[in-house]
Amino acid sequence: xxxxxxxxxxxxxxxxxxxxxxxxxxxxxxxxxxxxxxxxxxxxxxxxxxxxxxxxxxxxxxxxxxxxxxxxxxxxxxxxxxxxxxxxxxxxxxxxxxxxxxxxxxxxxxxxxxxxxxxxxxxxxxxxxxxxxxxxxxxxxxxxxxxxxxxxxxxxxxxxxxxxxxxxxxxxxxxxxxxxxxxxxxxxxxxxxxxxxxxxxxxxxxxxxxxxxxxxxxxxxxxxxxxxxxxxxxxxxxxxxxxxxxxxxxxxxxxxxxxxxxxxxxxxxxxxxxxxxxxxxxxxxxxxxxxxxxxxxxxxxxxxxxxxxx
Numbered sequence: 001x002x003x004x005x006x007x008x009x010x011x012x013x014x015x016x017x018x019x020x021x022x023x024x025x026x027x028x029x030x031x032x033x034x035x036x037x038x039x040x041x042x043x044x045x046x047x048x049x050x051x052x053x054x055x056x057x058x059x060x061x062x063x064x065x066x067x068x069x070x071x072x073x074x075x076x077x078x079x080x081x082x083x084x085x086x087x088x089x090x091x092x093x094x095x096x097x098x099x100x101x102x103x104x105x106x107x108x109x110x111x112x113x114x115x116x117x118x119x120x121x122x123x124x125x126x127x128x129x130x131x132x133x134x135x136x137x138x139x140x141x142x143x144x145x146x147x148x149x150x151x152x153x154x155x156x157x158x159x160x161x162x163x164x165x166x167x168x169x170x171x172x173x174x175x176x177x178x179x180x181x182x183x184x185x186x187x188x189x190x191x192x193x194x195x196x197x198x199x200x201x202x203x204x205x206x207x208x209x210x211x212x213x214x215x216x217x218x219x220x221x222x223x224x225x226x227x228x229x230x231x232x233x234x235x236x237x238x239x240x241x242x243x244x245x246x247x248x249x250x251x252x253x254x255x256x257x258x259x260x261x262x263x264x265x266x267x268x269x270x271x272x273x274x275x276x277x278x279x280x281x282x283x284x285x286x287x288x289x290x291x292x293x294x295x296x297x298x299x300x301x302x303x304x305x306x307x308x309x310x
Contacts, residue, residue, distance in 0.1 A: 057288075064291055068284055079279040084264035089257060096180040100173035107172075114166035117156055155187050179252045188252045189245060203242040206231050234261055267294050 055063065071079050071087045107115040107123045159175035160167055161183075167175055178184035178191070196208045209231050210224055220228070235243055235251050243251065250257055271279050271287040284291050 060288065060292070061285060064284055064288065065281065068281055077281055078276075079284075081261070081264045081268055081277070084267060084279075085257070085260045088260035088263055092260065093180055096177040097173060100176050101169060103176065104169050104172050114164060114168055115172055116166035117153065119166070120156065151190075155184075158187065159184065185249055189248050192248055192252050203244060204248060205242045206236075209235075209243070230262055263294060267291070 068079065071083050073083055073086075104115065105111075107120050109119045109123065155178060156167070156175055159171045159178075161171060162168070174181040174184050179188040192204070193202065196204045196211075198208055199205075206228065210227050231243075232239070235247050237247055237250070238244070267290070268277065268279060270290050271283050273283050273286065274280075
């Protein structure tokens with residue numbers, strides 16, 4: 001395998017597991033504009049969206065009311081921002097668990113219920129690769145690859161908490177979706193800092209959060225305006241213009257609270273017709289398309305799961 005091919009494979013693997021708070025948001029904006037197709041895919045699931053679209057209006061309304069009842073934990077027939085946020089957090093968690101369970105057998109080559117580092121390394125990179133933990137290499141590409149490899153190995157070892165070498169399904173979840181597991185917070189923070197903290201001060205400023213995207217445009221785009229609001233209203237709790245560790249955790253872990261809160265507030269803004277800060281059943285029905293195009297319905301799967309199972 002050439003270094004370039006190996007590099008591409010490792011980046012592909014890191015794209016799978018790093019920053020799982022992004023997996024539901026990577027196509028939220030298209031050309032810096034809100035993409036409603038993203039919402040419906042997250043809401044109903046790629047595999048269920050078309051089927052649900054085929055339902056009659058009456059069946060769609062019945063489906064939405066079933067979802068509303070699951071979200072409405074206090075049974076007051078109103079959906080508050082917190083209820084919607086907690087439900088979407090559950091959606092993210094369910095996605096991560098299902099994803100880990102789906103991919104686990106691919107890496108458990110001998111089928112013994114444990115994924116060893118050798119098994120993971122061999123399957124993920126199509127061969128067993130090794131790098132020296134203490135010796136940097138001169139080639140910049142190889143050194144970057146070595147850095148990512150060792151970082152992946154540290155996360156693997158940290159996820160392995162029992163006395164058995166290798167990862168069981170629960171530990172595999174922690175490894176592949178670290179931002180969804182509380183004890184993996186350090187790695188979630190390390191990931192987000194490595195991507196956004198360009199001045200390496202341990203904080204994320206608004207400029208770092210948004211990135212250098214304006215180019216020759218003098219005026220901020222709608223996307224940039226919305227990201228600025230997210231930064232200031234959702235994450236920067238002490239209003240000092242930068243995200244500290246606690247605020248970074250609010251952003252990336254556990255269970256993507258910030259992203260869930262953002263979508264909850266977005267839904268209320270779009271659907272709250274009487275201005276009471278909540279969504280009623282009648283408002284859901286009056287905003288059927290908006291509700292269907294949100295992150296609330298969890299791939300359509302929660303329609304068949306009881307409250308006890310949730």
